[in-house]
Amino acid sequence: MTGNQAGLRSYDKVMFERPELDAILRAYGRRVAAGDWRDYAIDSLKDQAVFSIYRRTSEHPLYRIVKTPADARRQGAWSILAPGGTIVKRGRELAALLTFFDRRKFRVVE
Numbered sequence: 417m418t419g420n421q422a423g424l425r426s427y428d429k430v431m432f433e434r435p436e437l438d439a440i441l442r443a444y445g446r447r448v449a450a451g452d453w454r455d456y457a458i459d460s461l462k463d464q465a466v467f468s469i470y471r472r473t474s475e476h477p478l479y480r481i482v483k484t485p486a487d488a489r490r491q492g493a494w495s496i497l498a499p500g501g502t503i504v505k506r507g508r509e510l511a512a513l514l515t516f517f518d519r520r521k522f523r524v525v526e
Contacts, residue, residue: 429460430485432467438509440467440481443514453478479504481513 435456438459447453455470457477466482468477476495480497487493492508496516507513 430464430465430483431460432458432483436483438477439510439514443517444469444508447517458470 444453444467445477453469453471453474454522457466457468457470459468463486464482466483467481468479469479469481476499478499482495482497483493484495484517485493488508492506494513495506496504496508496513503509505513505516
């Protein structure tokens with residue numbers, strides 16, 4: 417879906433737009449190249465779109481990048497959630513939000 421998502425009909429779903437998905441996949445690709453992440457899932461729900469990041473397919477997501485257009489004016493449409501649903505970063509701009517993954521030193525703990 418493109419354009420203004422504020423006027424969603426009751427049966428529409430929130431989806432990532434192509435530039436948003438490109439930015440998310442670039443950040444994801446860097447962590448895959450480093451060997452930290454191995455799988456992802458994309459969910460389009462009525463009120464939000466979710467990009468879940470997994471270390472292994474059989475596990476719970478390490479992080480979830482969530483787009484919630486209804487929160488755009490109040491606290492920003494974007495958030496990163498850790499396991500358990502804790503919000504680790506929230507913002508209005510996706511590019512600024514994705515720097516969270518660049519600044520952190522990730523290492524896989526077995």
